[in-house]
Amino acid sequence: MNKEPKTMSENEESMESRLEQILNDALIKATDTYSVPPQIIWVDNSTIATLGNFSASTGKAKAKKTFNVSALVAASLSNGTVLNYRACLPEGKRRILYVDTEQSRYHCHNVLARILKLAGLPTDMDNQNLDFIGLREYTPAIRMEVIDYALAHNHGYGLVIIDGIRDLLLDINNAGESVEVINKMMEWSSKYDLHIHCVLHQNKGDNNVRGHIGTEMNNKAETVLVISKSTTNPDVSEVRPLHIREKEFKPFAFTVNAEGLPEIAREHTCEQQSKAKSSRISYKDLTEEQHREALSAAFKEAPIKGYENVVQALMAAYEEIGFKRGRSIIAKLLQYLVNDLKLVIKKDKIFFYDMTPMEAELFSDNDNE
Incomplete structure (x- = not known):
């Protein structure tokens, strides 16, 4: 018994026609001319x-x-x-x-x-x-x-x-x-x-x-x-x-x-x-507003435990404001924030940003126990 040849369905014919049209439209010929995009x-x-x-x-x-x-x-x-x-x-x-x-x-x-x-x-x-x-x-x-x-x-x-x-x-x-x-x-x-x-x-x-x-x-x-x-x-x-x-x-x-x-x-x-130019900008050249913006992002309203953790958090946060530096510079920056600007407070191995008087009093009481 001879099998009847397979015929394409309407969907297949439609798809083939569409692909043929796309192929024709996409063909770029040497004889074509194109204007420069305005x-x-x-x-x-x-x-x-x-x-x-x-x-x-x-x-x-x-x-x-x-x-x-x-x-x-x-x-x-x-x-x-x-x-x-x-x-x-x-x-x-x-x-x-x-x-x-x-x-x-x-x-x-x-x-x-x-x-x-x-x-x-x-x-x-x-x-x-x-x-x-x-x-x-x-x-x-x-x-x-x-x-x-x-x-x-x-x-x-x-x-x-x-x-x-x-x-x-x-x-x-x-x-x-x-x-x-x-x-x-x-x-x-x-x-x-x-x-x-x-x-x-x-x-x-x-x-x-x-x-x-x-x-x-x-x-x-x-x-x-x-x-x-x-x-x-x-x-x-x-x-x-x-x-x-x-x-x-x-x-x-x-x-x-x-x-x-x-x-x-x-x-x-x-x-x-x-x-070379970037390296001439010191962390001391940053404004207090810029420091506070970075510190808010680094601490996220919570203290950070551990020196290495705070250094890594500061590296990421200061990079966000355009001050991208290596670990050694950020370590000096942390020292500057603690000793000079006093924006960061260190108690044992815990670092605080903008510790409130209540927090400071509570922590002081804990130290005396």
Whole structure:
């Protein structure tokens, strides 16, 4: 008995047709011609953003990342210069979508007002070229769907900001989720011919971008900017390229003025990243505020038992504020904190930060028993 030849099901035919179409669309021929991606944002003469690509800003908590992004958006909204960002979005691509996944509506509104002020636009009326949406209360899947829907149904976007890309994932260290989100960034930027700028935190213990999503972003992004607090002036934030395809720009610094707006810190000189320059900054040059910030992170409102344990905790905490040093320097720093600044108190093998009078009295009573 002859067997009838196997026929493809409708699903198999549909899949084969789809793969054939993708293969044809992906084929790059020597006879093809492609235009250079339009450049839309610069720092000095270095291109940091082009249409069809994505970039990112990163930094530790309180480094003023959102202030920095506000300046970048304001420059793009006004097609002018804000801080050191110069922007020129082409006709038909003047609209901006700002997506915030972290802050309350009240704080989102403050960011919106700041952007309009920086762009020299009225804050008591909506601007047709800026759409600001807050997605804090939604799940990662719904956030992704809303962004996808917005891009598909609203034409003219040239720049998309995702302030809190981490919130598009359930698990920041999930490799599969991270690849999926980064692929979505590449799909959206290419399909809709726009630029996406994402904001992501750095690790607390080092200067790496957080999680697997950070690794993917470093590998695929056109530009990654790092915003960090100055180690010599806690009121100043510095911006430098962590990764950039174009030539690197000279780091610049900004501070927040009395009106709550970022402005160039003209009297500030950015610290060089070289080891020689870094080594000239002593722990004695740090302000008390910087010491307290590091100590709060190291002690976490609890005493630390053991000399080696406190040294290791201080190494990690001081690195968080930009003061990365080896064990020998941190050991001298601990001695300085105990003997000179008296911010740390040592009793036997236990170290206390800001011990209250009640704690001191209690510990003294225990010593006398």
